[in-house]
Amino acid sequence: MNKKILIIGGYGNVGRIIATELGKRFPRQVIVAGRNYQKAKEFSLELGQQVIPMALDISHISANEKSLDDVGIVMMCLDLESIEFVRLCIQRRIHYIDISASYSILSQIEKLNKEAEVARATVILSVGLAPGLTNLLTKHCQSKVPGMTYADIYILLGMGDIHGDAALQWTLENLSGEFTIRDNEGTKQVKSFEDSKQTVFPGKSGKRTAYRFNFSDQHVLPQTLDLKSVSTRLCFDSAWMTSLLAVMKKTGVSRLLTLNGVEGLLVSLLKRLHFGSAEFVVKVDGGNLLGKGALYECSLWGEVEGRVTGLVAAKVAEKLVLSSYPAGVFHIEQLFTLHEFLENLGQHGLKFEEKECVTA
Template sequence: MKDKILIAGGYGNVGQVICSYLAEKFPGKIIAAGRNYEKADNFSKTTGGAVLPMKLDVAENHENSSLLDEVLLVVMCLDQKDTRFIEACIRRGIHYIDITASYKLLSDIEAMAGLAEQNGSTAVLSVGIAPGITNILVKHCKQRLGILEEAYINLLLGLGDEHGKAAIEWTVDNINTTFDVVENGNLQKVRSFEDGKESFFSEKLGKRMAYRFDFTDQHVLPRTLNIKTVSTRLCFDSVIFTRFFAILKKLGVLNLLKLKNFRRLFVKVFENFRLGSDIFAVAVDAIGEKEGKRAEYHCSIIGHKEGIITGKVAGLVAEKIYNGAYASGVFHIEQLFEPEEILKELEENIEIRCS
């Protein structure tokens, strides 16, 4: 019987949150899968068997694998080098959720929309905070304004939070990138951690200078919500560290990250040193029209422990897909869900302010 939910990377930081959330709803139907069976088994024991362990390597060929015979839904928490596992899931009609921040991978999955429709599979992308909650907040802004022309997304991350190694490596690898953004309906090339812009996060955090960063939401939202200008910027809870980082980028010091040994050392520092708090915040500054007049709308959220919130968002989406009947195809979170559906369930974990 196809009634299991498989979380690939289920014993990792975010994976454990997803497994625990879903095990409360569907005990005995949740599988924590990964290459290290011992870790999966040890985690399973902490749940009293509510979460089942499985040895699974997503890099292997699973086109005819019996491991997926009872699986109805897969939640992916691992970085993948290709889409073979995803395609194997979709061809079998298995629903699929991915928390990846890689725009290349998201684009490759988007290309499978026709395959998903043919096989009755629902794939949900942009599930987490950025992308994820950022997409939902922008949709909320559009609904309040009526016509949304410009969306400026700002993300604040706490340097004292426990970030997984994959997330740290992704951040480090994107510090020196050049990427395209949509401005006034046209593509413009910009550089990561440059072009600072000030945004108000909250009474406590105040205004912060944030810098461009290659988050996927700014590539997706112009298409899914029909917005002419979208940008996403990043800062840290430490104002001093954010400024220091921007100066290093301007001086070209961060180009040293292209050297393997320097990159490895940099990642290690972020892994082992807590340089701030575990806070995170998202602020969206929206500009458009309301009732025929130019209008602005601001919406922000503040929370703690980014990984836990990412896990809860993914768990919530998984619960809805498992219980509901959604259209087949490939969708981003804002295309399937209303802001109230997601934000209301997170009220205990985040503070929301809109004006």
């Protein structure tokens, strides 16, 4: 490995997992970067200096462009406000990996495909749990259902898990949102935390009601897998919290969460109050719209959502180091299959289940 892996936001919740995994695999070839050099340094010391600390503010990258001189892969663990830094990486033929769940930024990066092809840089998006494993599960279902036309994605998150500020803020901001999705031959507007649907999760979670939420996989998969309809729904391991949020959305109270000061206060409160478990489940039902129900379903479940996002991202980076991939902008399911990750995830306690469904 001649060049280094730069993890921006490398001492955050997910970045720490990525850095730990890659630091063991490529010691002293991984750079942990962010605005706070002291945090980066302290984390480096925790890892026995297997990773290199760096102070880097990507909002002023022109003043720090030399920081990229010895970098072969950039991993973005922060929410971007623009795609100019991604464009800079491409221009310098630096491969780029992004764990963002926001389609607003991912859709902008998609438009850099031609530039990436010309520069011979590989850009990989939708890397994590959702999007990420949800994309790969959907692709796996499609391999089992010839002519599959739709996928219903369900995500259950544990209220007892430790979520970063950015993840909590993103969830609250999207609670009252509307978004456009592809439905059969056209498009339609849907609202977050409405359009509920019941499903049975594996393990101890059982039957739950989940609600539409603006995860990017439902925007991406109709394009990359040529599906007519994809929906993503969210619920929490705490059934009463899920119901409370649905009521808040229905009554309009959820709009108050976006007011100045209220969102920050609630994020701080949620970080302190841990009730429920750290378990998560992602499940995909796949079928044909001409049928009466799902034809195949598969699920992955385990504990600590951020840890799994980090494990998936680290594995993608490792593959990018060790193998050649085409130039351009891709989502994870366009370059990889689910089985390339299952063994590693199984070693970290994740369980996988798949089965053919009996339709009515």
